[in-house]
Amino acid sequence: MPGFPDDMPFFDEDDAPHGVPSRPAAPAAGASSGGSGIAARAMAARQGSGSAPDYLSGLNPEQRLAVETTEGPVLVLAGAGTGKTRVLTTRIAHILATGRAWPSQILAVTFTNKAAREMKSRIGHLVGEAIEGMPWLGTFHSIGVKLLRRHAELAGLRSDFTILDTDDVTRLIRQLIQAEGLDDKRWAPRTFAQMIDGWKNKGLGPAEIPEGDARAFANGKGRELYAAYQERLKTLNACDFGDLLLHPIRIFRQHHDVLAEYHKKFKYILVDEYQDTNTAQYMWLRLLAQRPKTSSAVQAAEGRARDRAPGDFSPAPAAVTRSEAERTNQETAQPPQAAERPASENKPTQQINICCVGDDDQSIYGWRGAEVDNILRFEKDFPGATVIRLERNYRSTAHILGAASHLIAHNEGRLGKTLFTDRPDADDAKVNVHAAWDSDEEARAVGEEIESLQRKGHALNDMAILVRASFQMRSFEDRFIEIGLNYRVIGGPRFYERQEIRDALAYLRVVAQGADDLAFERIVNVPKRGLGEATISQIHATARALGSPMLEAAANLAESDELKPKPRAALREIAANFARWQGLIDTTPHAELAETILEESGYTDMWKNDRSAEAPGRLENLKELIRSMEEYESLRSFLEHVALVMDAEQNEGMDAVSIMTLHSAKGLEFETVFLPGWEEGLFPHQRALDEGGRSGLEEERRLAYVGLTRAKKNLHLWFVSNRRIHGLWQSTIPSRFLDELPEAHVEVAEGGNSYGGYGNPYGGSSFASGRGGFSAGRQNPYGASRFDSVGSPSGARAARGDQSGSGGGAFSNTYATPGWQRAQQNRTEATSRNWGTRSGHQVERIGYGEVDSGYGAGRGSVKGRVIDGELVAKSVADTPSPFAVGDRVFHQKFGNGNIAAIEGNKLTIDFDRAGQKKVLDGFVTGV
């Protein structure tokens, strides 16, 4: 290798202190010289144990192949629960233990912080405590930050740049839109922020975005705005999430010496969840993984790029050169260009060994720009790649696996894997499907099931509730608080997004990085200092005139006579405070400094003087914030953590049920999993269908697959007949995904028998008793309870059967149930209609809001949603309650009473004997 002798490893500063041997491939030397090298230690352990090292034992042949095929490109297609993480971590351990590379020569990328943490700790278990020596294990974004901090000047930033979160970005864009004289209501800043994010996911800078996209926003000013946004970021010495990838990409392209440095450095690259990489991440990886054969080839390749976009050397707003972006978009079907092909064909010792692990069936981030294509074309990108399939599932029972496999088989365009398990299924429970009346009952029933399991000795930590959308979490939280059940919300309402935390962070950001105008603006008048809009726009103007950050402008302004005495004094004080705090940054421990700042700024006092109910909690949170800062070595690393991680790890020690979205559940597993909300419109989500059509549906199905495969032993699916969406009740029908489950592995676990009678909280005994109400001649207001007897004679039978209490439910499987049949029937009906067309497909577009209008107005109207000629969802609009306030009614359990209030189909009734109860109108009859 001309120029870069390969036997001169590039060491990180992290490793530098140790007396490292010159060649990592000589582990024995490391051991004898007493180096703290992880390889040395692992080798020692290995030698002690004789033949195959411990860490390899217990791997199946495919896993072992994936671990031991260290050289050349490797793609591991790992189905759910097939030991993917184990393979990744063992592979790293193997590379280290056999002295193939030093920890700092391994680049291991994950998507989430959780996954990174998990990998770190598992590698730690495998090879001892040398994990601090894996400086390049992290998320795409955290590694991006690390790269960018090292080379910030090449991107026109200082190394202390700030990372903006979505909220900051939105505010910034709002300012820009307003500065353009545009209406920020017509052109929502959030929408534009999402557009920019989308472009960045594709690796597009302002110059490269499609003309159509550019025109679509702000009267054709999309491109301008994007460019202005990038400019603004630069003056703020800040970047957004997308920049964390795009800046390094551009740096690599424009400074081949920098890229070569990393080519020399990283001998092994490992990528987790490869199916979720987006175009920008793909470009980033490819730059790092495909080392040109010679350095002149690097120059040639980069020169080519530069020729096409001359002058892009300066950190212009263009994030990547146009030519590069275009090429990537066009080359999907072509093999990579010669210069970029991995060198593997010639000299195995010089290649960079990339190993990607993924599962196309678990690709659930298409909406975020992920390109499943990346995994599908791996073999084209890396000729000669070894492809290894992991199909033996170690996680779930045969029933769960059978259900999941059957479901996912409905998708087209898969690489095709068949999961199998050796587990006998004799004693395992089938997948249970439950129906509930509404989300409250769903939460109540799930809570009771959890408590019942708990009584049987199951730990709450082994249970999880995985929801499609975060709003679903609330009913569970409410219920669990009520019954005193420990739970933990993962990725829920975030600690760092609370007002007081963001305010405090804003102070810290200004201290750490004086150019952070967004942070400055946030707190300049918090607590109130009498600095209103007038003063602030004056600061703005001065900042513009001086070309300086607002803080500096404020300091200047305070010394001038342009302001009235009051604001002038206030500004002077702020400026002096910040100057003082900034002076303390190197001498005071950062947690202490933070406390000082919050005290001296009057921020803590502000909440102390606040008489509102939340104030004490906010003070508590601030204390917690300061406590958590102590774990970080510097203010800057703390702020970086906050920007990237954005979730506070909460009381890990406690035994608690986990509640999280399906997206954040990926990679996790639990004994018992509850999957509520399997209703059309929610799951599959209407918006995914509207915006993604067929592929959107398939992504939803993959999401369902992810959910199902999280369960090891018990899996409970739920759907409700009524769900409150946007504050209004809506009838729902069961998700088509339920239909797609195989009968053999599924059973309906129903009603008031097994779990102590939650079946019908309003009526008392079961759904069946509720039917009594309908027999009085009412139309069934809900479309799809499988206990719905309307329109199906067998339904009445079934309902009676349930009432008789057959434990596991009245139906041997889901599909014989009347409600099911009715749902099917509804579909057929709706499919036969023509709902108008959109882009050639039959589409009836009904947002939730529109359906809502049917409440009370669209009496009895029935609409269907059709996409690609298939019925997608159907909503039976609610029939208004037939009762009126004051009506005298009879309830089977509570007896006679008067209606006190009506809320949708929920009645508040003052019963003569039972007192006031809330009851659904289906369960009472007029007297």
Place this chain on the structure above:
DNA sequence: GGCGGGCCTCTTTTT
């Protein structure tokens, strides 16, 4: 400049 009430929009998923 501050504060309160009312109106409006938006609620899929995340680094």
Place this chain on the structure above:
DNA sequence: GAGGCCCGCC
């Protein structure tokens, strides 16, 4: 239903 924003009043 819920939070954010705007407007109008003090």
